[in-house]
Amino acid sequence: MKNLIILMLTALAVGLGSCSRLKCRNMDCGNGTCEKGECICDDGYEGASCQDLSRDKYLGIYTGTEECSVQGTSTVSVVVDEGYNDLSILFENLFNTNSEIQATMSGSSFTIPLQTNYAGNVIFNVVGSGHFSGNQLVVNYTVEEDGESESCSVTLSR
Structure with missing residues (x-):
């Protein structure tokens, strides 16, 4: 009797485990994995089958x-474009320069890693972070040029 109970419990456990695998049998999660019949998307992807790049919905002109802190307030137009990989975006004209500043996405937030950039003959370093919220883009960053540091805050709309 004891062996029969153990055998039944083992069969039940194996059967339940295979149900989870069956739910994923015909699922194509593209840029993700299937768990219990649902797609779990890799970083940078979303959608029912992980088919959409998350950053694409934020691309455009803001x-x-x-x-x-030094230059004061100005009106800017910034282009958000595809970056060099699936998790990156490029800001064109941030800090009113025609240069590209790279950022790394994580959900609707991003970080601007320390990078050296050029605007004509001027060399500057930039670092910062920000987020997207609906049609708004908020960026906080610091620029260093010739040993002078300047903090900037940007609120833009599409």
């Missing part, structure tokens, strides 16, 4: 106000 305009608004840039407030910097």
